[in-house]
Amino acid sequence: MTWYRMKxxxxxxxxxxxxxxxxxxxxxxxxSRTASSVALNPNHDCAYCHNLHGGSSMQLLANPVVEALCxxxxxxxxxxxxxxxxxxxxxxxxxxxxxxxxxxxxxxxGTNLKLVRDSVIGxxxxxxxxxxxxxxxxxxxxxxxxxxxxxxxxxxxxxGVCDTCHSDVGRxxxxxxxxxxxxxxxxxxxxxxxxxxFKTE
Amino acid sequence: MPRRMFRRxxxxxxxxxxxxxxxxxxxxxxxxxxxLGAVDEAAPTSAPLAKKGGSKPAKTPxxxxxxxxxxxxxxxxxFVSDFLAQAVFKLERAxxxxxxxxxxxxxxxxxxxxxxxxxxFVGNAVSGSVDVYDFGRKKxxxxxxxxxxxxxxxxxxxxxxxxxxxxLDGRAGRVRVFTLTDGAHLxxxxxxxxxxxxxxxxxxxxxxxxxQQVLVSDYGSLDGGGEGPAVKVFGYDGAFATxxxxxxxxxQGLAISDSGGTPVVLLADAMAGVVLVLDRATGExxxxxxxxxxxxxxxxxxxxxxxxxxxxxxxxxxxxVTNNRAQRIESFDAGGSLP
Numbered sequence: 001m002t003w004y005r006m007k008x009x010x011x012x013x014x015x016x017x018x019x020x021x022x023x024x025x026x027x028x029x030x031x032s033r034t035a036s037s038v039a040l041n042p043n044h045d046c047a048y049c050h051n052l053h054g055g056s057s058m059q060l061l062a063n064p065v066v067e068a069l070c071x072x073x074x075x076x077x078x079x080x081x082x083x084x085x086x087x088x089x090x091x092x093x094x095x096x097x098x099x100x101x102x103x104x105x106x107x108x109x110g111t112n113l114k115l116v117r118d119s120v121i122g123x124x125x126x127x128x129x130x131x132x133x134x135x136x137x138x139x140x141x142x143x144x145x146x147x148x149x150x151x152x153x154x155x156x157x158x159x160g161v162c163d164t165c166h167s168d169v170g171r172x173x174x175x176x177x178x179x180x181x182x183x184x185x186x187x188x189x190x191x192x193x194x195x196x197x198f199k200t201e
Numbered sequence: 202m203p204r205r206m207f208r209r210x211x212x213x214x215x216x217x218x219x220x221x222x223x224x225x226x227x228x229x230x231x232x233x234x235x236x237l238g239a240v241d242e243a244a245p246t247s248a249p250l251a252k253k254g255g256s257k258p259a260k261t262p263x264x265x266x267x268x269x270x271x272x273x274x275x276x277x278x279x280f281v282s283d284f285l286a287q288a289v290f291k292l293e294r295a296x297x298x299x300x301x302x303x304x305x306x307x308x309x310x311x312x313x314x315x316x317x318x319x320x321x322f323v324g325n326a327v328s329g330s331v332d333v334y335d336f337g338r339k340k341x342x343x344x345x346x347x348x349x350x351x352x353x354x355x356x357x358x359x360x361x362x363x364x365x366x367x368x369l370d371g372r373a374g375r376v377r378v379f380t381l382t383d384g385a386h387l388x389x390x391x392x393x394x395x396x397x398x399x400x401x402x403x404x405x406x407x408x409x410x411x412x413q414q415v416l417v418s419d420y421g422s423l424d425g426g427g428e429g430p431a432v433k434v435f436g437y438d439g440a441f442a443t444x445x446x447x448x449x450x451x452x453q454g455l456a457i458s459d460s461g462g463t464p465v466v467l468l469a470d471a472m473a474g475v476v477l478v479l480d481r482a483t484g485e486x487x488x489x490x491x492x493x494x495x496x497x498x499x500x501x502x503x504x505x506x507x508x509x510x511x512x513x514x515x516x517x518x519x520x521x522v523t524n525n526r527a528q529r530i531e532s533f534d535a536g537g538s539l540p
Contacts, residue, residue: 048423062450063473070469076326077355077356077453085284085285162249
């Protein structure tokens with residue numbers, strides 16, 4: 001190799017090192033910004049929802065409406081076997097109840113299942129804690145910390161994922177003053193299927 | 202093959218035979234005083250068809266809730282499968298757009314739908330069957346089911362002349378072929394796998410009767426390292442012909458056209474929120490129909506697509522699209538260029 005070719009080697013090495021360091025910094029930055037330090041949902045590749053070149057907004061989303069990202073696979077003719085539809089209430093969307101990247105810790109220190117948020121905005125507009133560690137008796141799982149367990153742990157907080165809103169609405173009203181006994185600890189989605197907007201048929 | 206993501210192309214597609222084409226927005230009205238299909242004026246702003254909210258929903262409002270696949274009969278009537286309404290709606294042309302004039306109410310969610318030989322073919326997402334109905338009666342009647350199970354009948358196409366029904370089984374990654382007359386199972390096309398001719402995550406299906414080919418849209422590998430999205434083409438005999446790769450991400454329903462001299466594939470891209478017009482030979486995007494709904498307005502404006510799932514090429518070059526989350530169908534005049 002002649003000298004005039006070799007003179008580029010240090011420069012190439014330097015640029016390569018800088019690139020790798022930069023990639024590492026970006027990766028660290030992304031990891032630190034996610035809701036949890038655990039790995040992203042292993043069933044989802046980044047490119048499912050993010051478009052590195054040409055994505056919209058800061059998140060480089062492949063579609064600016066997050067709901068569309070989910071429904072391309074989880075919608076009626078999507079490829080996932082887990083088909084869903086938005087909750088029938090108003091303009092509810094996926095991210096009202098779910099986070100996109102990983103299961104998150106709840107206020108009691110456990111981990112919520114199914115990417116369910118650690119808090120949701122209740123009907124009254126306040127953020128309410130959610131504990132969802134079991135899918136309930138119909139799935140042969142505990143009644144405690146399921147969809148709606150009627151404050152089974154006795155801490156005075158109705159933190160079932162369904163309770164958070166259904167403490168203040170006309171149906172299945174779970175409050176201290178109105179101890180609705182409807183299927184507490186059961187798997188709500190057995191009758192109120194997610195694929196049918198949580199309505200019953 | 203590197204993963205391909207969509208890139209929006211602003212170029213408009215205009216059918217060569219048509220000039221001055223204008224998009225016509227659609228359609229289906231809020232049907233508050235039905236039975237079947239009394240019709241309001243088509244609202245250009247396209248308000249949601251079914252009221253959402255905490256109040257108790259109406260019992261049987263024949264309005265589109267989640268339109269998925271679309272088919273047409275020889276008279277131009279449309280049949281739209283509706284996943285949430287658990288029905289197949291019949292739509293007929295009216296002064297402004299279309300009216301819902303009939304419904305096949307089901308107890309489970311429909312997916313693929315086709316019309317052939319005076320019968321309606323409906324894929325049942327829950328039972329994994331394709332059921333055949335006589336829709337000409339006042340009350341549709343089930344005649345029979347196709348003779349082999351289809352675990353996820355996401356799309357259906359027919360070749361009336363040769364008496365064949367093609368059903369895409371999305372979960373099994375194959376196309377099942379049946380006889381039109383009695384639903385006997387003949388053979389299967391493709392199957393899951395990693396080779397180029399395999400179907401990995403297929404969603405949509407159409408047939409090219411002239412060339413005796415089956416075209417299947419496929420999300421491709423979803424693990425990030427495999428084959429990207431494509432339209433795969435097979436002969437009726439099952440032989441793999443080619444794979445059309447292009448600038449798309451989540452390909453759904455599709456249609457074909459040779460009318461402009463250049464054979465094209467019209468492909469609904471659910472993620473990109475457009476219908477792509479692809480050169481069938483190269484996969485190059487020749488133009489697009491519709492624009493992606495970006496959520497800036499409460500409801501998608503005319504021509505904005507929010508999870509488009511199927512495409513139908515109707516008489517005269519009209520392109521009809523199921524606009525799923527907008528809860529309506531969208532009609533683009535011949536050529537489909539938007540003002």
